[in-house]
Amino acid sequence: MVVRRQSKMRQVVYDTVVEHPVHPTAEYVYEKLKPQYPSLSLGTVYRNLGVLVEQGLIRKIESLDAADRFDGNMEPHSHVQCSVCGSLQDIFLSYDKGLDAAANRESGYAITEHNISFVGICPDCQRTQASD
Amino acid sequence: MVVRRQSKMRQVVYDTVVEHPVHPTAEYVYEKLKPQYPSLSLGTVYRNLGVLVEQGLIRKIESLDAADRFDGNMEPHSHVQCSVCGSLQDIFLSYDKGLDAAANRESGYAITEHNISFVGICPDCQRTQASD
């Protein structure tokens, strides 16, 4: 891998992902930083997110939406996404190695990891729907 | 929902998804049908895949690749994708309702479903790598 320099932009991109409670999209990171760094470009955000993922500092997670989201919490954990409003939250479950073994038995694939993603309705949207 | 007509194109799109062992992308379905239906357009394939998903006849599944894939098997099951060649295969595991309950306890979301996706290396690629 290429040796990376310290970079201001990469640092603030990283901080934004880690600090933000909801796992942000690239677009969100861009919008968030733009006021403070008016010269920032979206390409740089994508480039730095890519570098950070490659360095194992953040993870890319899929979501119901089209856009990728990024997660600064590297502890193994799952996610639940609200099918109504799209909000995404962490779920911490113990990693079940038995699933990998079972999957290997069935498929012959050498399993390296699994991801469990939940779909549901968040507390806020439950309230909103109840009061309809 | 709008009342849908029977449609030849929708039928053949459906058949292609269901019959194909590997879960095809929209592009693949298009390429597969084009020789037999030269006037077919990619827009129609996308539209029909969308309608079929909406009708619950097929599922859209995420993959490591950029393009969505579609799955004509509606039994609840998981998938494993090869991180080397991208091949995708079904995995049948019993649905563990306990996971949904645990996720609900942790997040407060009303869980409607979960998906387990495995990443691994397929038998073919294992052989190829071993012989390197």
Next chain:
DNA sequence: CTCGGTGCAAACGTTTTGCAGAGCA
């Protein structure tokens, strides 16, 4: 001075959409 980082804009691959015409019920 060298090489990585950046901004900008163009390009990319996938998917959606507006429109006018075709065709089933």
Next chain:
DNA sequence: TGCTCTGCAAAACGTTTGCACCGAG
């Protein structure tokens, strides 16, 4: 006839990339 389906092409969308310049080491 009415309404859905279709082909076509353009556009939308998230993302990547080529380029020239900037700046840290």
